[in-house]
Amino acid sequence: MKQNLMLTGTAALAIVLAAPSAMGEASVEEYRAMLADKDANPGFLVIDQGEALFKTKRGPKNASLEKCDFGLGPGKLKGAYAQLPRYFKDTKRVQDVESRLLTCMVSLQGFDEAEIKKKTFADQRYNETNTDIEMLAAYVAYQSNGMKITPPLKHPAEKEALKVGEAYFWNRHGPMDFSCATCHAEDGKRVRLQNLVNVYNKKDIQATMSTWPTYRVSHGAMRNMQHRMWDCHWQMRTPDIEFGSPATTALISFLTHQAKGGTYDLPGMKR
Amino acid sequence: MKNHTLILSALLAGAFGTAHAAEDLSGKVEKLVASSFKPGEGQDMSRLTQDETQKICSKTRNNPSAKEADAINTRERATIKYPDGKKLMGDWKNGEKLVKGGFGMRIGAIEPDKADKQKGGNGGNCYACHALDPKEVAAGNIGPSLTGYGALRGASDDIVTYTYDKLYNAQATVACSSMPRMGHNGILTPAQVADITAYLVSPESPLNQK
Numbered sequence: 001m002k003q004n005l006m007l008t009g010t011a012a013l014a015i016v017l018a019a020p021s022a023m024g025e026a027s028v029e030e031y032r033a034m035l036a037d038k039d040a041n042p043g044f045l046v047i048d049q050g051e052a053l054f055k056t057k058r059g060p061k062n063a064s065l066e067k068c069d070f071g072l073g074p075g076k077l078k079g080a081y082a083q084l085p086r087y088f089k090d091t092k093r094v095q096d097v098e099s100r101l102l103t104c105m106v107s108l109q110g111f112d113e114a115e116i117k118k119k120t121f122a123d124q125r126y127n128e129t130n131t132d133i134e135m136l137a138a139y140v141a142y143q144s145n146g147m148k149i150t151p152p153l154k155h156p157a158e159k160e161a162l163k164v165g166e167a168y169f170w171n172r173h174g175p176m177d178f179s180c181a182t183c184h185a186e187d188g189k190r191v192r193l194q195n196l197v198n199v200y201n202k203k204d205i206q207a208t209m210s211t212w213p214t215y216r217v218s219h220g221a222m223r224n225m226q227h228r229m230w231d232c233h234w235q236m237r238t239p240d241i242e243f244g245s246p247a248t249t250a251l252i253s254f255l256t257h258q259a260k261g262g263t264y265d266l267p268g269m270k271r
Numbered sequence: 272m273k274n275h276t277l278i279l280s281a282l283l284a285g286a287f288g289t290a291h292a293a294e295d296l297s298g299k300v301e302k303l304v305a306s307s308f309k310p311g312e313g314q315d316m317s318r319l320t321q322d323e324t325q326k327i328c329s330k331t332r333n334n335p336s337a338k339e340a341d342a343i344n345t346r347e348r349a350t351i352k353y354p355d356g357k358k359l360m361g362d363w364k365n366g367e368k369l370v371k372g373g374f375g376m377r378i379g380a381i382e383p384d385k386a387d388k389q390k391g392g393n394g395g396n397c398y399a400c401h402a403l404d405p406k407e408v409a410a411g412n413i414g415p416s417l418t419g420y421g422a423l424r425g426a427s428d429d430i431v432t433y434t435y436d437k438l439y440n441a442q443a444t445v446a447c448s449s450m451p452r453m454g455h456n457g458i459l460t461p462a463q464v465a466d467i468t469a470y471l472v473s474p475e476s477p478l479n480q481k
Binding site: 121123125163164167168170171172173174175176177178179181182183188189190191192193194196230234235237238239240241242245246247248250 | 294296297299300303304306307308309310313314315316318319320321325328329332333376377378379380381382398399400408409410411412413449450451452456457458
């Protein structure tokens with residue numbers, strides 16, 4: 001396993017470096033094929049760490065997260081992520097896996113929400129280990145591996161999140177005049193050599209949403225959708241969008257509904 | 272064509288009194304934004320406030336009516352500023368550095384761009400979306416290829432002015448263009464826009480070599 005990882009890493013690096021001179025998509029395709037090798041996905045280590053953390057009694061209330069309700073009832077994890085985001089009665093809002101984890105870490109374990117939000121992502125520049133919430137989300141999501149993407153659309157708040165999430169997708173702001181749609185509403189587009197998902201192309205968006213959370217080789221870390229939302233906004237030169245905020249959750253609702261019917265293939269592995 | 276279709280649908284909607292014209296969600300989006308970013312160290316909340324052009328392009332999903340598009344063109348054209356002496360052909364060699372640079376203007380508390388790494392100011396980040404020098408293969412394709420730009424068009428005053436204006440404010444000619452208003456939004460200075468203009472137009476530029 002470890003040797004596999006190292007080999008993949010070295011080969012991937014060689015391909016990345018060779019890409020400009022090789023002048024073609026072929027080498028990029030080869031790189032992608034290597035990323036698809038499940039046995040070599042370091043994300044499994046993060047999922048295991050997440051499981052241990054999930055079952056450990058922690059926080060001021062010295063409790064585990066095993067009674068956390070992700071929509072199918074307390075402690076019912078199997079298939080729960082496949083039916084997120086959804087409306088939760090107790091918080092009276094639509095939540096995705098990460099914002100729901102925040103709720104449980106506060107209500108069940110007694111952690112301070114503001115304190116958790118101070119550090120939600122591992123910093124790849126310093127080769128940091130994934131944060132607790134990144135590990136936990138990876139674990140919870142993995143419990144829906146192989147299942148269909150089926151976010152509910154019954155509650156008015158779920159319909160509203162989808163609708164406003166799509167409108168926000170087209171919202172242009174910041175010094176670059178960008179919206180999400182600038183990069184993600186047409187087929188076959190790239191930033192430099194990075195292919196961009198078209199969220200209005202069913203196959204395209206299903207391939208994307210079914211493989212998050214994903215291990216990002218360039219970050220050496222597991223990444224979740226909340227990080228992807230922050231990362232895009234950072235590139236758009238906006239202020240930091242808040243973790244688990246109404247806007248990120250509405251966007252994730254829109255993206256997940258676009259990908260409805262796809263099958264989760266977790267953990268993903270990407271550049 | 273697209274605009275005509277829109278006008279036609281608007282007329283039809285009016286004539287038959289259907290209430291199914293796209294719902295204006297801008298108020299809800301504004302509320303969403305207001306509840307999802309927090310002021311603090313390293314944040315610049317003013318970047319979230321949309322100007323009139325951003326508002327129209329958001330609301331119409333980049334399909335403004337002919338009237339809206341005219342208003343955008345007129346308003347954006349009025350923003351164009353030229354360097355001192357109106358010398359629109361700058362130094363193509365500096366332009367080459369600027370088109371390659373992708374640094375600058377990222378803010379926030381998590382991973383802001385550091386000013387000390389930013390010698391020569393912001394990059395134009397042109398390769399993110401455009402092919403330029405034929406030797407650089409890592410080019411994006413959100414915008415059209417600009418390889419051979421000057422070789423194809425020549426370097427007349429009209430071409431130079433058109434190119435400068437396009438770089439400074441793309442929406443002066445194309446309303447709701449995907450391209451950032453590089454000069455107007457303060458990403459590049461007028462002198463830098465002139466340098467990139469020279470890089471695109473000048474016969475000596477690597478971009479115009481076979």
